[in-house]
Amino acid sequence: MSLALPLAVPLLVAPLLFLAVRLPEWVVWAALYTTYSGIIGGLPYLILIGLLLWWARDKSDTQFKRALALLPILMLPVVGVIIVLALLAEAWLQPENALPLSDVILMLLGLFPFILGFGYFYVLLVFFAAFLLRRRVVLVPAHAT
Numbered sequence: 001m002s003l004a005l006p007l008a009v010p011l012l013v014a015p016l017l018f019l020a021v022r023l024p025e026w027v028v029w030a031a032l033y034t035t036y037s038g039i040i041g042g043l044p045y046l047i048l049i050g051l052l053l054w055w056a057r058d059k060s061d062t063q064f065k066r067a068l069a070l071l072p073i074l075m076l077p078v079v080g081v082i083i084v085l086a087l088l089a090e091a092w093l094q095p096e097n098a099l100p101l102s103d104v105i106l107m108l109l110g111l112f113p114f115i116l117g118f119g120y121f122y123v124l125l126v127f128f129a130a131f132l133l134r135r136r137v138v139l140v141p142a143h144a145t
Contacts, residue, residue, distance in 0.1 A: 002126040003053075006045050006118075010038025037118040040111075044078040068126065072119025079115055080108055 016023065016031040023031075048071055056064045084104065091098035099107075 002129045006122040010035050
């Protein structure tokens with residue numbers, strides 16, 4: 001369940017952008033960034049989580065936590081490849097809209113801090129949710145069963 005947070009939170013926050021109520025500007029910006037984090041990072045996240053779950057079949061809790069902590073860093077090349085492929089497709093379909101290589105590099109360098117920031121926010125959220133569930137004895141470590 002907690003691995004779904006990076007997809008669930010943007011889905012839950014997105015409706016705030018369509019309310020006919022005047023919200024504080026910081027709430028609108030937070031909702032906007034959170035929603036776009038889900039739009040931009042959704043597919044790469046699903047790819048990485050699928051690979052993580054496949055890899056983690058016979059791993060210990062500690063190994064899984066370490067891999068989960070590395071996930072935002074592993075997301076960088078996955079997002080980079082997807083964006084480069086999308087830009088190459090756009091350049092092939094509409095050559096007049098092709099971005100120069102320097103702009104592509106600047107775009108990727110600009111996205112990487114957001115990817116790492118949102119990624120580690122969600123990793124901390126997952127670890128905190130697991131901590132709370134363990135304290136309430138809702139989540140039992142695998143070795144205890």
